[in-house]
Amino acid sequence: MFETRHDETTVQLLVSGEQDQSAIRDLLLSEYDVVVDDEIQPASCYLIEDRLLPKYGSQLLAHKQAEHPTFCPVVVIKRQDSSFSLGGTQQVWQREQAVVDDIVAAPINEQVLNYRLENLCIRRVQSRKLTTQYEQIEARYERLFESAEEAIIVVDVESxxxxxxxxxACELFGYSKFELQRLDPSGVIQFEDGCEFTEFTEHLSQQDAGVTKTLICTTQWGQSVHAEASAAAIEHAEQQSVLLLIRDISERVRRQKQIRVLNRVLRHNIRNSINVVSGYGELISESTADDDVSAFAAKVVDRSKELLDLSEKSRTVSNALQAGDELQSLDVVAVLDRIRAALSDEYPHARIELTAPESAHxxxxxxxxxxxxxxxxxAIVHSTQDAPLVDxxxxxxxxxxxxxxxxxGTGISEQELAMLEGEETALRHGSGLGLWMVNSVVDGIxxxxxxxxxSTRGSVVTVSLPQPAD
Structure with a gap:
């Protein structure tokens, strides 16, 4: 009859009076193993008389909590003259609502009783299966958690x-698990933007999306480790917590500093050297009477200026690509108005037409x-017109x-377009550097x-930019 219950067939009977115990026991023996004892014993289900509930209620509640999440059913036998109900509001009834799963009325109908117990025991079997699956999933999570190469810590928001x-995480900070769990997280983690740790966790616990922030981790030996943390709010042990997945980026930061220093030194030295070359070229051009020598010197000066322009552009590109600006809502029409004003001052012979709505964020x-x-x-520089027109x-x-x-203008060469894919030709190294910077900035937002x-009609460049959500 109860094939799905397997071995979940033990019922403890908590009923006063030997005659009642014997009668109920006889009703159950054909389907269940019945235990009659004054002490709570391990069982699949508990059948208790309503007037004994105050005596055993606390013990049964503790037993159910110990078995959680496995379902441990308790059925109350309600006497005819009893006022027992699960709908009360008094504290004693509220406690019993947490204990009692079903009620059967006396005198007991055998068919009704067996039907109720069958359903409850099936629920218990199903909950045990789910518990086993949950434990297996939890075990896999624990293995993944411990074997992860990146440091992971979970912080309770309230405490x-x-x-x-x-x-x-223990290896990163240099502490044992026991030691690390007893440290104030704000003492070993500082955010680079100055945000307080408690302020960060409280704010994160109130939003759905996770965040990524850079921080400094202080180790047991006093070392400062540059790191990047991806953080999200989670439910941990029925409490609001924040999980931080921390990556050591010290090597990346070190390389970035080295590159910045190297770029700065190279640009400074190249600029100074090119200024010297350009100066000597101008002196040669001014002091010679030989037209050929003067023409060669002029070419040296022109090429020097091109190199200086490239050096300045590389500085702009480097700053743009290394910037970590957060995205914000900008009025692109206002931005273009400022650009038009600046270009009109620098290139007064150019015509710059702007067709746009009042604003576009x-x-x-x-x-x-x-x-x-x-x-x-x-668009102005590469125009072939005396008065360049830019629409x-x-x-x-x-x-x-x-x-x-x-x-x-004359169009954009294939070599410069190749820079959009990060390529660099042997003919014109870096000629499309500015275009590459534009593509990187646009892609980044x-x-x-x-x-x-x-080459005969000029170029049309289209930039599509995302709008902020309303």
Missing amino acids: NEIVECNRA VFGNSYLQTALYELCEN ISVTEAQSAVTVRIEDR GGELDISTD
Whole structure:
């Protein structure tokens, strides 16, 4: 009859009076192993008389809690003259609501009793299976947690205590698990933006999305380790917690510092050397009467100026690519107005037309203006007209803003377009550096860059930028 219950067939009977015990026991013996004892024993189900519930209620509740999440059913036998109910509001009834799972009325109907117990025991079998699956999943999680190469710590939001940490976290901070869990996390973790640790966890616990932040970890030996943490709010042991997955980026930071120093030294030395070469070229051009020598010297001066321009552009590109600006809402029309004013001052012979709505907000950072300026300036510089014409238009459609920049120049060479893919040809190293910077900035803010070019009609550059959600 109860094949799905397997061995879940033990019922403890908690009933006063030998006659009642014997009668109920006889009803159950055909399907269950019945235990009659004054002390709580291990069982699949408990059948208790309502007037004994105050005596055994606390013990049964403790037993159910110990078995959790496995279901441990308790059924109350309600006497005819009893006022027992699960709908009361008194404290004693509220406690019993947590203990009692079902009620059968006396005198007991054998069919009703067996039907109730069958359903409860089936639920117990199912809950045991789910418990086993949960334990297996938890065991796998524990193995993954401990074997992860990146440091993981879990911090309770309310107490601000480290409640869990893995092997990698102990190795990063230099403490044993026992020692690390007894440390104030704010004493070993400092955010580079100055945010307080408790402020960070409280704020994160109130939002759905996770965040990534850079921080400094202080080890047991007093060393400062640059790190990056991906953090998210989780439910841990029925408490609100924050999980931080911490990656050591010290080597990356060290390389970035070395590159910045190297770039700065190289640019400084190259600029000084090119200034010297350019100065000598001008002196030669001014002091010679030989037209050929003067022409060669002029070429030296022109090429020196090109190298100086490239050096300055490489500095702009380096700053733009290394910037960690957070995205914010920007009015791209206002940005283009500023660009138009600046270019009109620098290139008074150029005509710059802007067709746009009063405003159009996009996601961007401080280097979006640098990228758009680069595109507009290129349209002027590469124009073949005496009075270069640059048409700029702004349109809004489908959660995006499109900026279209059209010129009448010589088009963009294949070598420069190749820079968009990170390629570099042997013929013109770095000639498309500015275009590469533009593509990197636009891509970094989630936009798209499209270029249509023709050597006889000029180029059309289209920049699609995401709009902030309303």
